[in-house]
Amino acid sequence: xxxxxxxxxxxxxxxxxxxxxxxxxxxxxxxxxxxxxxxxxxxxxxxxxxxxxxxxxxxxxxxxxxxxxxxxxxxxxxxxxxxxxxxxxxxxxxxxxxxxxxxxxxxxxxxxxxxxxxxxxxxxxxxxxxxxxxxxxxxxxxxxxxxxxxxxxxxxxxxxxxxxxxxxxxxxxxxxxxxxxxxxxxxxxxxxxxxxxxxxxxxxxxxxxxxxxxxxxxxxxxxxxxxxxxxxxxxxxxxxxxxxxxxxxxxxxxxxxxxxxxxxxxxxxxxxxxxxxxxxxxxxxxxxxxxxxxxxxxxxxxxxxxxxxxxxxxxxxxxxxxxxxxxxxxxxxxxxxxxxxxxxxxxxxxxxxxxxxxxxxxxxxxxxxxxxxxxxxxxxxxxxxxxxxxxxxxxxxxxxxxxxxxxxxxxxxxxxxxxxxxxxxxxxxxxxxxxxxxxxxxxxxxxxxxxxxxxxxxxxxxxxxxxxxxxxx
Ligand code: GLC
Numbered sequence: 001x002x003x004x005x006x007x008x009x010x011x012x013x014x015x016x017x018x019x020x021x022x023x024x025x026x027x028x029x030x031x032x033x034x035x036x037x038x039x040x041x042x043x044x045x046x047x048x049x050x051x052x053x054x055x056x057x058x059x060x061x062x063x064x065x066x067x068x069x070x071x072x073x074x075x076x077x078x079x080x081x082x083x084x085x086x087x088x089x090x091x092x093x094x095x096x097x098x099x100x101x102x103x104x105x106x107x108x109x110x111x112x113x114x115x116x117x118x119x120x121x122x123x124x125x126x127x128x129x130x131x132x133x134x135x136x137x138x139x140x141x142x143x144x145x146x147x148x149x150x151x152x153x154x155x156x157x158x159x160x161x162x163x164x165x166x167x168x169x170x171x172x173x174x175x176x177x178x179x180x181x182x183x184x185x186x187x188x189x190x191x192x193x194x195x196x197x198x199x200x201x202x203x204x205x206x207x208x209x210x211x212x213x214x215x216x217x218x219x220x221x222x223x224x225x226x227x228x229x230x231x232x233x234x235x236x237x238x239x240x241x242x243x244x245x246x247x248x249x250x251x252x253x254x255x256x257x258x259x260x261x262x263x264x265x266x267x268x269x270x271x272x273x274x275x276x277x278x279x280x281x282x283x284x285x286x287x288x289x290x291x292x293x294x295x296x297x298x299x300x301x302x303x304x305x306x307x308x309x310x311x312x313x314x315x316x317x318x319x320x321x322x323x324x325x326x327x328x329x330x331x332x333x334x335x336x337x338x339x340x341x342x343x344x345x346x347x348x349x350x351x352x353x354x355x356x357x358x359x360x361x362x363x364x365x366x367x368x369x370x371x372x373x374x375x376x377x378x379x380x381x382x383x384x385x386x387x388x389x390x391x392x393x394x395x396x397x398x399x400x401x402x403x404x405x406x407x408x409x410x411x412x413x414x415x416x417x418x419x420x421x422x423x424x425x426x427x428x429x430x431x432x433x434x435x436x437x438x439x440x441x442x443x444x445x446x447x448x449x450x451x452x453x454x455x456x457x458x459x460x461x462x463x464x465x466x467x468x469x470x471x472x473x
Contacts, residue, residue: 014375054246056200067446071137077119080447105162109174133446137191186450192219194445199403206401213406257289302329381418389426
């Protein structure tokens with residue numbers, strides 16, 4: 001039977017004070033510096049990967065591009081036509097079956113190539129070799145715009161033989177194996193970079209790309225002199241090299257989802273967070289992400305509900321069969337419960353019936369379920385806000401537009417407002433910001449990065465031709 005404690009008291013563990021959030025800011029700042037340092041990067045949890053994207057679009061980008069988007073729950077192929085600030089987009093979603101997500105790398109890339117061929121056939125572009133941008137939203141160590149080695153899988157993927165390999169190479173090989181299509185991979189990028197680029201296309205002061213979806217991560221524009229791991233890139237030409245005319249900056253993919261993997265966040269983690277991690281396919285990894293993103297938020301709620309029911313605090317102590325199924329309670333249901341406001345109960349009751357088959361609930365049960373969802377999602381919003389504020393303080397720009405995308409941000413009824421309030425509280429008042437919903441960063445952003453790279457490639461070809469002509473004169 002339940003003791004004298006109640007659900008409100010037991011779940012206070014989920015509350016995080018501003019004092020704790022400020023402590024997290026300091027830790028994050030240290031980890032980011034460590035990630036950027038040559039000597040410290042190896043041990044750092046936040047890897048701060050250079051993306052080799054040095055500038056945002058200038059509005060003159062033109063042409064037809066293909067884009068691939070792998071990294072969320074679905075895989076997409078897109079055909080995008082850019083014309084200055086205008087763009088047209090056509091896309092198709094393909095499922096990635098669970099057995100492919102957990103199969104071999106070759107199976108995964110063959111599947112991707114097959115979807116691409118199917119799409120090109122249907123759009124009647126199979127005979128062209130179009131430039132392509134590949135949004136691959138996992139931690140990658142990049143050595144250039146078209147070379148990205150997967151460091152490790154996150155978010156439910158675990159295909160064998162891909163970690164350590166160059167994903168562009170794997171894609172090219174899979175396409176070669178088919179022999180029916182040809183493509184020109186211009187760039188590989190993270191979804192955060194795509195989001196930043198796609199928002200910057202509209203607002204030039206966009207300097208952060210943020211995802212709160214299946215996973216959570218952010219990228220931002222960093223000055224080159226603070227990126228020790230890129231100290232070989234500078235505007236000053238090195239002997240024997242031609243001048244690098246790109247701006248002295250680069251987008252850094254923070255991969256902040258791994259923050260806390262070394263235990264620094266344990267002071268705010270609850271036993272439910274520990275349990276979730278314990279039973280996940282990537283134990284000990286992505287600790288920050290596991291407290292924030294859509295893949296896990298519903299599962300934290302479910303674990304709390306099961307625990308409190310078993311201890312007699314909810315549903316008369318009876319767990320339904322469906323309640324004990326891991327990942328049964330998707331984060332979309334947290335958003336639905338959160339949309340019951342001011343004492344409303346209709347959504348919560350519907351969700352409990354729909355997901356867990358529980359149709360007899362007391363008013364107190366409903367209030368408690370709502371409280372749990374609210375605490376878990378507010379904590380997530382606070383943590384992500386803390387990280388955004390850390391970036392804003394670090395960049396010291398007068399005003400920054402933050403491009404945001406992801407299912408949690410899009411569908412949770414209060415996430416945006418909670419974030420605006422919390423980021424303001426944690427950011428130096430000298431720096432202002434706006435949160436801007438990105439319009440399909442993973443697709444459009446990929447086309448934009450590919451477009452910039454394509455333009456540069458053509459430019460270089462032209463210059464080479466000109467030099468040849470001059471030499472022949
Ligand atoms: C995970 C991935 C990261 C991605 C994020 C959002 O954290 O590791 O690369 O940006 O999810 O999709």
